[in-house]
Amino acid sequence: MLTNQSTFAIGIDIGGTTTKFGVVNKDGKILQQNNIASNKHSDIHFFIEELYQNIQPLIENFGGNKNCVGIGIGAPNGNFYSGTIEFAPNLIWKGIIPLASLIQNKFGLKTLLTNDANAAAVGEMMYGVAKGLKHFITITLGTGVGSGIVIDGKILLGYDGFAGELGHTIIRHNGRLHKGTGALGSLESYVSASGIVATAQEFLSNDILKESLLHQYSKDELTSQIIYSSAMKGDKVAQKVFEFSGEILGEALANFVMFSSPEMIVLFGGITNAGDLLMHPTKTAMEKNLLPIFRNKVKLVFSILPASDAAILGASALVWEN
Amino acid sequence: MLTNQSTFAIGIDIGGTTTKFGVVNKDGKILQQNNIASNKHSDIHFFIEELYQNIQPLIENFGGNKNCVGIGIGAPNGNFYSGTIEFAPNLIWKGIIPLASLIQNKFGLKTLLTNDANAAAVGEMMYGVAKGLKHFITITLGTGVGSGIVIDGKILLGYDGFAGELGHTIIRHNGRLHKGTGALGSLESYVSASGIVATAQEFLSNDILKESLLHQYSKDELTSQIIYSSAMKGDKVAQKVFEFSGEILGEALANFVMFSSPEMIVLFGGITNAGDLLMHPTKTAMEKNLLPIFRNKVKLVFSILPASDAAILGASALVWEN
Secondary structure, eight states: OOOSTTOEEEEEEEOSSEEEEEEEOTTSOEEEEEEEESSSOSSHHHHHHHHHHHHHHHHHHTTOGGGEEEEEEEETTBOTTTOOEEOOTTSSSOSEEOHHHHHHHHHTSOEEEEEHHHHHHHHHHHHSTTTTOSSEEEEEESSSEEEEEEETTEEOOTTTSOOOOGGGSBOSTTOOBOTTTOOBSBHHHHHSHHHHHHHHHHHHHHTTTSOOGGGGSOTTTOOHHHHHHHHHTTOHHHHHHHHHHHHHHHHHHHHHHHHHOOSEEEEESGGGGGTHHHHHHHHHHHHHHSOGGGTTTSEEEEOOSOHHHHHHHHHHHHHHHO | OOOSTTOEEEEEEEOSSEEEEEEEOTTSOEEEEEEEESSSOSSHHHHHHHHHHHHHHHHHHTTOGGGEEEEEEEETTBOTTTOOEEOOTTSSSOSEEOHHHHHHHHHTSOEEEEEHHHHHHHHHHHHSTTTTOSSEEEEEESSSEEEEEEETTEEOOTTTSOOOOGGGSBOSTTOOBOTTTOOBSBTHHHHSHHHHHHHHHHHHHHTTTSOOGGGGSOTTTOOHHHHHHHHHTTOHHHHHHHHHHHHHHHHHHHHHHHHHOOSEEEEESGGGGGTHHHHHHHHHHHHHHSOGGGTTTSEEEEOOSOHHHHHHHHHHHHHHHO
16 A cells, blocks of 8 residues: 555545545545535435545545545444444434445445544544543534543444444433434433424423513524524523533533543534533533542543534544554 | 462452452462451551551461562552542541552552452453453442443553542432432432432331331331342332332443443442342343443343452452553
């Protein structure tokens, strides 16, 4: 394999709605990137065909397959050991999809797959705020709540490759129903984008007479972004939504700290645009629920990687790392 | 250092009330053992003196210091990195105690310290039901609730050496007060020996007219052992105590599985004498709260090591391992 300065990897980040991909050099620079819809083809082969039509020209732009060290993919429920996506509730393809081998055969390039949140954690470790750290956790707060756990400088995969599903841990016994999994009270049901909207809707219906900017939006119009901007304008209900969400997130983070004792927790994803509105109640609740020996030790920070880049970088880093 | 057949290690297990110790050979055979009270001397130096008076004769019995490869200690809040016990709520010595160096200086032997629950996990990995496994968790259900987490064949220590405090994770928001830590709703407040007694007392006071063998015991007389034997005699209240405890434990175990994806969870300690009374509701609740990808995969088992041996074996194994 050539490993001169012109070598590159392909990073692919498969999300529920959009699949982003890019050409990445070893320094973590995205040389070119683009995206396609994730949910257009219910047959995985058509999806891979469209991906190939879009990515192969990029590979050619940078010298062709001979300069490409491989393809790294992050996807929900992606399994590093088996190279498969298994029963991903947010993707259009059902059952067990042997994605890594399908893409490897199509492109003729070494292909590695992992969970999308694990890919983001690798990105943080190689190029982000957790650069060089040996023990940290990344939590992605977006459409879903994902997590990547780094122990002794390695992504925690566990016995079967599915470790790090922290969004599905139960934080409120008999709590809110997660429509995708059927679980009651999982973290994702509260602090994902739709979870935050659900909290706002609960507060609005319980407090129907209370003045709030949020009342002007219909149930379908309300988004976490609108709740955020209303909170910034001083809306008390919207502010209370972030206080409530941060309290739940912080309590969950305390539990995670008492499991693996990380040096840092990196929060990542669209919801983190809320900044201090989310960070302050989260940190307060985390510290409050920690055993004294853990208090005021763990750095709780937001990712500094551009959201669109981190997952692509992390996916490509899989190839450089392995 | 001599490493012939006659070499041995000393294993010491410091519990809240009793400190057990033994001479252990490399095959995990305890050649001789004894114990002293843990809480007789509030000055650590007097405790170490008494320990020395009891252990040094054992060392001499097996050929003296020249045949002893070292001393391994398991203790609550023991830190492998620093060799200190830090702020252990169940021990008589307060603050930060440099136990490993104090014992090393007293005996003139290499001394390693870790958390008592981590020591038990090492014992399971070297000599117990988890022999040879790379990914498993041990949960000790006794006076307290401890845990040892093994990832890729190594005890998880985390950034600062305090990883694996799963007994202190919050399982019921705003739940039962833990008198030692002040936390509300931690696992230990429900499934430790005193937690199980507290549950029985709650059930008895809520159901004062309900017939139960447990009513004949005063508040101070009730123990988890009495609750167990009453349940075995068909007492409905006592049986409900184990159902309730198992449901909480199982929900917590599901969260742990979704963190580190272990192949096995080993339950250990006095409470496990309850057998199926505890195992059945625990396993049911664990499976119910798992994401489908984790279901019916994790082996939930009781330790097969004699309770008095596992901690000594695990502590001694620290020396053989390092």
